[in-house]
Amino acid sequence: MQKVHSLSKNQKIIFDLIDKSGGPMKAYSILFNVQKKGIKAPLQVYRALDKLVEIGKIHKIESRNAFIACQNSSCQISKATAFSICESCENVSEISNSKLSKYLSNFSDHSGMKYSKYNLEFFGLCKKCKSK
Amino acid sequence: MQKVHSLSKNQKIIFDLIDKSGGPMKAYSILFNVQKKGIKAPLQVYRALDKLVEIGKIHKIESRNAFIACQNSSCQISKATAFSICESCENVSEISNSKLSKYLSNFSDHSGMKYSKYNLEFFGLCKKCKSK
DNA sequence: TTATAAATGTTATATTATTACATAACGTTA
């Protein structure tokens, strides 16, 4: 049984914003949007983001320095993440494909390293942008 | 037949440095190291890095904001990259596993998106760090 | 050789993220 994390005030404000936005958000854009709620400093944002990433409520899109709400209800911690990113409109969506995650979670090579985590980012053009 | 890119002066200086280092290097560490060779500004470094990434001589480790020389002689462009990263000593190595790259290059999901590129980063503890 | 693209040089600035320190709120358990 997983622990249900109750979010703190700042964590909740920031999670709700990202979640409602429906897409990836950057830290300073988040900051701008929550200033009216009393969150004034970058560090307040980054601290909440760190925690939200840690507990799997959001993921960081590393190639974009942006954060997106977890779209996978069963994803409690961010140790196996995959995203598809449109290089034209920058739309991002989380890939939840059990074959893929199984394949990658079990992947091992000759290095003798046991991987505890991975992040995969696919790039291309989404349907909309392809047809333009 | 692929075009053989002859590197420009700055590109060569910066590639040689990264290549000799044997590991990932950060942009400002590169800058510091090439100042004696006349490269004085961040932009000079970033421009060379951009080009080197474009032609596949180096790859960017997105989760670390660092650049590593391509360890895969057949890798002419960086459209299919995979790395293993030790979370303790930060050692990075490029994974070249034809099954993996075949699997990922052919991956497609129901989104209708055709992926032209991917980047995969595995995390864990390397042999050395595990045994500590 | 001329024109086009690629690379360079330089200054300034934008964007992303962390350090350091002080205080407050929360949860546990004695």
Place this chain on the structure above:
DNA sequence: TAACGTTATGTAATAATATAACATTTATAA
């Protein structure tokens, strides 16, 4: 409930990463 440890918050300063804008030079190819 008092005391303690842990987590979260507030605030200021600054570090680290990356790009914009503009001028000039060098390489490439028609």
